[in-house]
Amino acid sequence: xxxxxxxxxxxxxxxxxxxxxxxxxxxxxxxxxxxxxxxxxxxxxxxxxxxxxxxxxxxxxxxxxxxxxxxxxxxxxxxxxxxxxxxxxxxxxxxxxxxxxxxxxxxxxxxxxxxxxxxxxxxxxxxxxxxxxxxxxxxxxxxxxxxxxxxxxxxxxxxxxxxxxxxxxxxxxxxxxxxxxxxxxxxxxxxxxxxxxxxxxxxxxxxxxxxxxxxxxxxxxxxxxxxxxxxxxxxxxxxxxxxxxxxxxxxxxxxxxxxxxxxxxxxxxxxxxxxxxxx
Numbered sequence: 001x002x003x004x005x006x007x008x009x010x011x012x013x014x015x016x017x018x019x020x021x022x023x024x025x026x027x028x029x030x031x032x033x034x035x036x037x038x039x040x041x042x043x044x045x046x047x048x049x050x051x052x053x054x055x056x057x058x059x060x061x062x063x064x065x066x067x068x069x070x071x072x073x074x075x076x077x078x079x080x081x082x083x084x085x086x087x088x089x090x091x092x093x094x095x096x097x098x099x100x101x102x103x104x105x106x107x108x109x110x111x112x113x114x115x116x117x118x119x120x121x122x123x124x125x126x127x128x129x130x131x132x133x134x135x136x137x138x139x140x141x142x143x144x145x146x147x148x149x150x151x152x153x154x155x156x157x158x159x160x161x162x163x164x165x166x167x168x169x170x171x172x173x174x175x176x177x178x179x180x181x182x183x184x185x186x187x188x189x190x191x192x193x194x195x196x197x198x199x200x201x202x203x204x205x206x207x208x209x210x211x212x213x214x215x216x217x218x219x220x221x222x223x224x225x226x227x228x229x230x231x232x233x234x235x236x237x238x239x240x241x242x243x244x245x246x247x248x249x250x251x252x253x254x255x256x257x258x259x260x261x262x263x264x265x266x267x268x269x270x271x272x273x274x275x276x277x278x279x
Contacts, residue, residue: 014138014147015155020203021081021095022051023157024164030055031076032064043077044119047111049153050130051077051097052104052120057127065101065129073098073134083200084165085172087210089217092201098135104128115162158203159229167234167276168199175276178238179209184245186211186220204228207238239277 022028023045030037030053042054055062068074081093108130109117120128136147160167171178183197186209191197194211201208206223224237 010145011147011151012155014145015136015151016158017081017093017140018095018097018136018138018147018152019045019049019155020157020161021079021093022077022097024161025079025081029078030061031078032061032068032074035061035064037061041122042124044116044123045157046108046130047113047116049155050108050132051099052123053129053131054123054126055129062127068101070100070102072100075099075101075131077131085168085198085200087198087200087212087217092140094139096137096139097131097133099131099133101129101131104130160203160231160234163231164202167202167231170274171199171276178242178276181242181245182207182209182222184248185222185241190218190220202234207241235277242277
């Protein structure tokens with residue numbers, strides 16, 4: 001990747017992160033002046049990147065939204081993207097959006113896909129407000145980057161964002177054998193000193209395994225041969241990684257003693273519903 005391409009790729013990745021976080025997070029923090037309130041299961045990200053909020057217009061918060069209508073950047077939305085499995089250092093990214101609030105226009109429904117329409121129907125039966133972004137910032141680690149609104153609106157959430165938690169938790173609870181095989185693709189120097197190797201992310205481009213040690217951790221990305229476009233493609237991506245792992249020979253034990261003594265729970269999904277290939 002050339003020097004000119006790197007910033008563009010980073011900006012595109014930040015835009016995807018922002019869209020993914022806002023679409024998949026079950027909650028966000030709404031800020032209006034000195035007031036900040038956590039909204040749970042009360043927002044939906046639209047295909048154009050605007051965010052719909054369900055807030056009763058007859059409450060104090062609703063009154064603040066009424067007063068803020070049309071004022072650019074008067075509304076602040078904060079979302080924290082977390083690793084969806086039990087590990088240390090779970091914060092993956094933080095997204096901050098400043099936006100302009102308006103009453104939600106039902107005409108917008110014409111541009112929504114089926115999943116978005118169903119998500120809107122699942123919102124609490126109160127007034128709906130749309131927040132149009134004027135500034136989007138993504139913080140990862142110690143770095144913060146402002147994403148252009150054009151790049152943010154043009155980006156799409158990662159195709160696995162909405163189901164990532166389900167797949168990672170299922171993989172961890174029911175397919176320790178698969179994790180052991182994938183660990184063969186991690187640097188042996190890391191696995192030799194690690195208490196366990198656990199998946200902490202999966203997206204269109206690959207799966208991330210975390211080698212945890214007593215004094216820290218290292219995340220290793222295993223890229224898929226080609227980007228996947230959904231859960232069905234995930235099986236093929238993992239199958240190709242497992243084939244590569246088989247070519248390198250068996251991995252050493254990377255689980256804690258407690259993990260090694262625990263018998264993995266049998267997969268409770270039908271073969272057609274489990275996207276994790278057997279080994």
